[in-house]
Amino acid sequence: MSLVRHHTGERMSRTVIHNNTVYLCGQVAEDRSQDITEQTRTMLAKVDALLAEAGSDRQHLLSATIYVKDMSLFAEMNKIWDAWVPAGHAPARACVEAAMASPELLVEISVIAAIPEA
Numbered sequence: 690m691s692l693v694r695h696h697t698g699e700r701m702s703r704t705v706i707h708n709n710t711v712y713l714c715g716q717v718a719e720d721r722s723q724d725i726t727e728q729t730r731t732m733l734a735k736v737d738a739l740l741a742e743a744g745s746d747r748q749h750l751l752s753a754t755i756y757v758k759d760m761s762l763f764a765e766m767n768k769i770w771d772a773w774v775p776a777g778h779a780p781a782r783a784c785v786e787a788a789m790a791s792p793e794l795l796v797e798i799s800v801i802a803a804i805p806e807a
Contacts, residue, residue, distance in 0.1 A: 691706070691707065691708055692705070692707050693705070693706040694706075695739075695742065695743070701714050702714065704739050704743050709803060709806070710751070710801060710802070710803060711739075711744075711745050711800075711801065711802045711803070712801050713740070713799060713800045713802075714799060715756070715798065715799045716732050716735045716736050716739070716797065716798050716799070717794050717796070717797045718795075718796070721791060721793035721794055722793060724765075725757075725795045726765055726769055729765075729770065730769050732797070732798055733770070736798060740802055743802075743804065745802045745803065745805065746802075747773065747775060747778065747802075748775050749778075749802045749805055750778065750801070750802045751780055751801045751802055751803055752781045753782045753783075753798060753799070753800045753801075754782070754800075755782065755783070755785075755796065755797070755798050756785060756787040756789070756796065756798070757784060757786055757787070757795070758786070758787070758789050758794065758795045760786045762796070763784065766796055780800070780801075780802075
């Protein structure tokens with residue numbers, strides 16, 4: 690069994706790798722003052738960076754759970770999501786309205802991805 694944790698803090702690890710599967714903790718935008726479009730864009734850029742660090746990428750997404758502060762923002766978030774996900778590589782996905790840890794946050798995502806065999 691292979692288990693590796695990256696960016697481990699007191700409460701969580703940002704990335705956990707177990708048997709060629711990457712689990713990312715919830716990712717949010719760096720600049721919480723931005724609108725849903727920019728928060729989604731920068732959040733997904735963080736996902737890209739963490740997946741790359743783990744040896745994976747968005748073409749190997751298995752699952753995504755997206756939390757949106759208000760479902761009235763769903764269509765705007767989906768425009769960025771749809772452009773980000775490579776054609777033919779959409780993961781299993783859930784999207785729910787949720788209260789956020791910080792009132793400025795509009796969107797958060799947690800993903801699971803495979804690490805491709807070398």
